[in-house]
Amino acid sequence: MQEFIQLLVSGLANGGIFASLALALVLIYNAMGLVNFAQGEMAMFATFIAFTLIGRGFNYWIAFPLTLVIAFAGGVLIERVVIRPVERAPVLTLVIVTLGLATLVNGTAGFLFGYEPRVFPSPFSVRTVNIIGAFVSYRDLGVIATSAVVLVLIYVLLQRTTLGLTMRAAAHHPEASRLLGVRVSWMLALGWGLASAVGALSGIMVAPVLVLEPNLMQTIIIYAFAAAVLGGIESPLGAVVGGLIVGVTVNLAGAYIPFVGGDLQLAVALAIIVGVLVIKPNGLFGRASVRNV
């Protein structure tokens, strides 16, 4: 039981990380109907920026928000330069462009920062605290709390502010929004910036658990895909719930199913993706789409 609770909490902490990255995917999906395969790599790059800032002597709590701002600017820049020329292209083109972007960012990070693994600091200690008989690390609790704060902020931004309303309007009815004076194209760029910042958060939180290197997010992005698909790829709430479910499931499967063990946890994510897509393509929170023929 004690082990179960420990696995549950660390699963939730992982889930919070997956949820942030999944939320980033959902933000871009909602803005332009595209799964951004470069999301993980962009997050990795932002984490390297945070690492560099901290290495230059910045306090962690200054470097952290500064990185999010830089990531936001980077996201807007990428949308303007790379995505805008192919904004109206078929899905295949867009997918290939984001894949190209993923490779480009990965290579650039390798070029600028090198491939040797680095230890990324965490503001939370790895000491444990006793909660109802289970030992839970402060780091896990810190990650859960940080994810929760950010997710609430995103929710408030999207649902309770005029800017959020405009962004949602631009995504759902671009023509009508344009007629009402919304600069739809800039809203897309804003969506990319926001997604980039939220994704960066997941990178900064996962780097202390793993080690920082250019392939940091290659497995995390698969869990985030699973989370986004499970939640129904267009629902921010779904991404969060999906992330937590994936985090806990993967952790429990690794511990209790002997066949899965430590090295096939990724296969659990694959099974979730394929299972959800085949059985219930709209996920837990997605709406069934109606196609006009």
Next chain:
Amino acid sequence: MRRLRSLPPRYWLVLVVVLFFVGLPTVVPSFQSSEWAQVLIFAIVIMGLNILVGFSGQISLGHGALMALGAYTSAILIHRYHMDYLVTIPIAGLLTGAVGFLLGIPALRLSALYLALATFALAVVTPSLIKRPADLTGGVRGILIAAPDPPQFAKDAFGAVTGGSAMTSDQWLYYVSLMIAILLFWFAWNLVRNRPGRAMRAIRDREVAAAASGINIAGYKTLAFGISAFYAGIAGALYGLTSGFVSPDSFPLALSFQLLVGTVIGGLASIAGPLIGGTFTFWLPIVSSQFVGSQPWIPTQIASTFKDAGPAVTYGALLILIMIFAPNGIAGLLASGYAYLRRRLLGAADRKSGHMPPDPQTV
């Protein structure tokens, strides 16, 4: 003779290309034939991927995984059951094709985006899936495949052409790959110019209209998956044979990705595209890192980092630029360039001046 002369120019082009590839091993050193064999192998997978992506409009980022299946099928059959390596190639192709056909069934329910996502996950998981049944696949260490000896007739023929030099197994495997590549390209050419190819293109361009015209959507989509997997399986078996071993790390995510890049760079829905794409996919990382290493004005420290990161940067940038500026790839660029030249030189109807070309039948 008159029939020969009236052949369209592309037949001559095909002949020149085939002659180039047939003659190549007689003039380059043996290890280079091994490299060019890999080019041909990439061209085979990319041809298959092109049938799937370019003609039927479905996307797969998991062809590296299918190649792995073909390679391991062939390696296990050779290593454990001591089968003849030539027999294992079609078996690998058929098995992978069958698996691809089965994969195509859930793929029917998925939009292009979801399909990309699911196959991407498959490609990421593949290396750890291979490691698991360690007594079958050899785990992390993989399986070594002994280099096959060329048969006597090939040795004799090669010796006669090159003036007595002995044929190495690399050169023999090159010719095996070449034969298979020619066969599979010929098959693909016929496929896409006939009913199945037209049906696939109709589905790609407008699924609803295609269904309304009586095309069996599900049938052709899964067929495309099966054929494309068959190509990947054959190529995988050849890949294992030419590299002499298979291991989980031979089939990373990067491989699946390279294959898609090759498809796009060569040109989607084109027959020449995969050959161009295969050449690029194989040589680009090698040439780009060698080029930077050999430039004296680039500091060695930068050059050495570029050796690791360079291919990824070049690939990524090239992919984005091609998608933005030349969505039809190199084959598309060449085709439109040729059409432009032909129009200029032969003076076809010029829109600006309004001149009509002389009608060949009245002159």
